[in-house]
Amino acid sequence: MDLSVAxxxxxxxxxxxxxxxxxxxxxxxxxxxxxxxxxxHGPVLVCAPGEWRAFVGGVKGGGFSR
Structure with a gap:
């Protein structure tokens, strides 16, 4: 994936x-x-927009709290 446009x-x-x-x-x-x-310049995690929205929603909803 070309990240130069990111x-x-x-x-x-x-x-x-x-x-x-x-x-x-x-x-x-x-x-x-x-x-x-x-x-x-290190590793980059790439995901689909829907996966990202689900992850952010889980974080905001406390799904990853300790």
Missing amino acids: RWRKSSRSGGDGGECVEVATGLPGAVAVRDSKNP
């Missing part, structure tokens, strides 16, 4: 101290990409 944005929930930072890319045809902002 528009990356840092999650509003990422810490300001440089710790746990996640970036999400939109603008990709049929995909959403996620990466660690501290390692922008």
Whole structure:
């Protein structure tokens, strides 16, 4: 997948101290990409938009709390 057209944005929930930072890319045809902002050239997780919406919905609904 060509990520050169991706528009990356840092999650509003990422810490300001440089710790746990996640970036999400939109603008990709049929995909959403996620990466660690501290390692922008590292691995990228790519999923379908529906899968991403389900994941975000689960997080917001507390489905992944400890």
